[in-house]
Amino acid sequence: xxxxxxxxxxxxxxxxxxxxxxxxxxxxxxxxxxxxxxxxxxxxxxxxxxxxxxxxxxxxxxxxxxxxxxxxxxxxxxxxxx
Numbered sequence: 001x002x003x004x005x006x007x008x009x010x011x012x013x014x015x016x017x018x019x020x021x022x023x024x025x026x027x028x029x030x031x032x033x034x035x036x037x038x039x040x041x042x043x044x045x046x047x048x049x050x051x052x053x054x055x056x057x058x059x060x061x062x063x064x065x066x067x068x069x070x071x072x073x074x075x076x077x078x079x080x081x082x
Contacts, residue, residue, distance in 0.1 A: 005045055019059055022061075
């Protein structure tokens with residue numbers, strides 16, 4: 001699975017363009033990113049890497065993808081802390 005994560009992150013380097021701003025991000029984008037984050041329970045799959053890569057593949061802006069991944073980490077961190 002570590003090879004899968006590495007390949008996924010490597011493929012994001014080929015994505016060019018400005019990406020979509022927050023106003024053009026849809027609920028479908030959020031659901032797809034959330035589902036991919038759920039797949040990160042598999043050993044070797046990076047949660048943040050998979051969410052950022054999926055957002056980039058969906059055409060979301062790079063900065064927005066990073067911020068969204070960070071915000072999605074909050075429930076995981078709180079859940080691990082409790």
